[in-house]
Amino acid sequence: MFKRILIANRGECAIRIIRSCCELGIKSVAIFSEADANALHVKKADFAVMIGPDPVKSYLNIHRIVTIALETGCDAVHPGFGFLSENADFARAVTEAGIAYIGPSPDAIRDMGSKTKARESMIAAGIPVIPGSESELASIDEALQLAHEMGYPVMLKAAAGGGGRGIRRCDSDAELRENYPMTKREAAAAFGNDELFMEKCIVEPHHIEFQVLADTHGNVVHLFERDCSIQRRNQKLIEIAPSNFLTPELREQMGAVAVKAARAVDYVNAGTVEFLVDRDHNFWFMEMNTRLQVEHTITETITGVDIVAQQIAIAEGKALPFTQDELSFNGFAIEFRINAEDPKNDFMPTPGRITRYNSPGGPGIRVDGCVYAGYEIPSYYDSMCAKLTVFAPDWKSTVQRAKRALAEYDIRGVRTTLPLYISIAGSEVFMKGEFDTGFMDKYPELLDYKPRKPREDIAAAVAVAIAAHCGL
Known part of the structure; x- marks a missing residue:
């Protein structure tokens, strides 16, 4: 140990x-x-x-x-x-x-970290992948030729990318010519590698990922799925487990493919196999993240499995303590990424000092945070302040509990994504539980929320009203 x-x-x-x-x-x-x-x-x-x-x-x-x-x-x-x-x-x-x-072996990290190498491995294993380039693009001319063969829209992607960065959709030759050099610069800055590849754009898909665990004894299981379709700029905002979109049959099929993908590269430890799923329930491998995911909390919540503890046990050489047949999930969980960003200003980061911090509590509430009153959020790092995870036995109860928890959450001093999440959780479209990656574009009215007034302003207004009533 x-x-x-x-x-x-x-x-x-x-x-x-x-x-x-x-x-x-x-x-x-x-x-x-x-x-x-x-x-x-x-x-x-x-x-x-x-x-x-x-x-x-x-x-x-x-x-x-x-x-x-x-x-x-x-x-x-x-x-x-x-x-x-x-x-x-x-x-x-x-x-x-x-x-x-x-974590996984250096070879697995290298092979799955290269989007083109990962595609090659999955194709060899018989796993469906999105149509695209077989290797890195050599030039804009090659990119244009491939786009004409596949048909627009297409997605330019950083070969060494991840986390939603280095990705641009192109709907025409003009957009491809414009985005090609910009995406190369983004890829070089973010990943130290400016190589790009191209995929056919699946319009408004569901972004579904399966959590896998694999030990050194040849055992591989999945811990079911997470729906990560609610995004901004290809980066996740809200994640749900399990997905409202998958049927039990599709869940079983995709879970088996996720396990097969892990076995295909002799994967060990925790990883995430990500898929795009269209409205007709066709699905394609997108990428594999060879690490712990930000949104692992919702999987832990519905399965009761401590993923970090399992990572440590696997690295110690221990066998997984369960088989696939012994795993199940219960209820629904939603994770809200509380970021120091201004959604009304294109989600620009808002570093600064936290002047007030009160997190929610009660049944079914989990907060994973790193800020406190008086803490200065630096401008150098990711803008995440905390993750709010909400659990309840059914979807409607989970949404109701989320509304209560979000209303309780109080972070002052910087603008955050909290008011947006209050707007989303309180909407009829969210309660329906039907999301794809075009969710934020389809419902721009969700950004038309009123910013919270500082409590100090409310207290001052109450004091003025009382003084006026008393004739002071």
Whole structure:
């Protein structure tokens, strides 16, 4: 059993892993940049080491992270999500230093991290993939020729991409010519690799992903699906488990394909197989994320499986404690990503100081957060403040509970996505439970919400009204 784990991450992600370590009796070691000196994950960990002055590059310094793991006596490293979590060189450096890496093998990370290599592997395994380029695009001329063969619309994608970045839809030659150099620049900036590939655009699909777990003994299972269709700029906002869209037969079929995909690349540890599903229930492999997902909380909620604890157990060499037949789910769970962003201003980040923070509670409520009153949200990192997960036995009850929890949530000092989620949860279209990736575009009126008034303003208005009533 591991005695000490270094968490190569920050914020809410690091705190989530720290909690599982604590329950397993494992000591946690946090790392932090100078900008994160007052971050909550630094306070929660058993030990914390300042990794460097640069707010971003410090978390990407492979040599420094491995050195700290060795110096602090760690026998394992958990990469979390983001940063180095899908970096094959990092996984290899950790294992070559004699430290266990809590994740898949470097080869699996490399092969599934390349969207073109992943497509090749899935095609070889007989798994349906979206029609597209067989390799990286060599030029704009090749891209135009392929687009003419497939027919518009098409999607330009970063070959080494993920997280919804480096993706652009093109509906004509003119758009393809315009987007090609911009997407290459985005890919180079985000992933250090400007290679692109192209896929046929599936119009308004459902984005469905299956959580898989695989151990070193040849056992592979799935923990059912998550519907991640409510997005902005190809990045997820709200996730639901299970999907209202899948039939039991389709769920079983897609789950089996997800397991087959993991087996095809000898996958070990936790991963997510992502699909696009059209309105006629045809589905295609999109990508595999070789890490813990942000939205893993809703899967944990409906299955009762601690995915982080299972990641650690798998890395320790233990066999999965359940078979596919022994797994089931109960009820519905919704995760709302509470981001410091202004939805009315194209979801621009809104860093700043949190002046008030009160999270909701009660039955069926889980909050995974990293901010507190007085905390200064830096401009260097992802804008997520917290994740609100809501559970209830049926869809209608889950939505009703979500409305109550969102109304209770109070974050002041910065604009957040909370008012938008209140608008969405209170809408008839959300209660119907029917979403595809065009949801936000179809219902722009959901952005026509009234911003919350600061409580200080409300108190002042009440005081004025009382004074006027009393003739003061």
